[in-house]
Amino acid sequence: MxxxxxxxxxxxxxxxxxxxxxxxxxxxxxxxxxxxxxxxxxxxxxxxxxxxxxxxxxxxxxxxxxxxxxxxxxxxxxxxxxxxxxxxxxxxxxPIRIKGKVLDKKIIVLGQWAAVAAITLFVLILV
Missing domain, CATH: 1.20.1300.10 (Fumarate reductase/succinate dehydrogenase, transmembrane subunit)
Known part of the structure; x- marks a missing residue:
């Protein structure tokens, strides 16, 4: 010690x-x-x-x-x-791969924002 x-x-x-x-x-x-x-x-x-x-x-x-x-x-x-x-x-x-190629980062981010916009629109239509 x-x-x-x-x-x-x-x-x-x-x-x-x-x-x-x-x-x-x-x-x-x-x-x-x-x-x-x-x-x-x-x-x-x-x-x-x-x-x-x-x-x-x-x-x-x-x-x-x-x-x-x-x-x-x-x-x-x-x-x-x-x-x-x-x-x-x-x-x-x-990272998302399509046919062995990595998808561009901007496309992934824009796709996520498009999903948010679509869900928001859907909820607004329901209300």
Whole structure:
């Protein structure tokens, strides 16, 4: 046994601020915060819908609050940012091969956005 003390590198709470890659990563991971608010709003909205017309109207008036609208717009922006970073990473993680040739990254990313647009259009038509 040795009496030497092991080297313990000091780790500050703001270690991620020193490198642009980690700042970008932390920003991407922070997009979950407004999405949590959005999910809670939808969950309570469904609960109010079940409780009756008075509860539903109360929820609608809550959702019309400008602060709630801003938070929901932040959630939308965070969701789109998260999707963009995920879609741009997808061709590197899972390259698609057709007849032995790797499909261009731009085509894969545009195909994903086309799928998002088609699903959005379909949902809007249903509503």
């Amino acid at each position: 040795s009496n030497r003390k092991p080297y313990v590198r000091e780790m500050k709470r703001t270690w991620w601020k020193d490198h642009p890659f980690y700042r970008f990563y932390m920003l991407r991971e922070a997009t979950v915060l407004p999405l949590i608010f959005f999910t809670l709003c939808l969950t309570f909205g469904l609960g109010c819908l079940v409780k009756g017309p008075e509860a539903w109207q109360g929820w609608l008036s809550f959702m019309a609050n400008p602060v709630v609208i801003i938070l929901n717009l932040l959630a939308l922006a965070g969701s789109l940012f998260h999707a963009q970073t995920f879609f741009s990473m997808m061709p590197q993680v899972m």
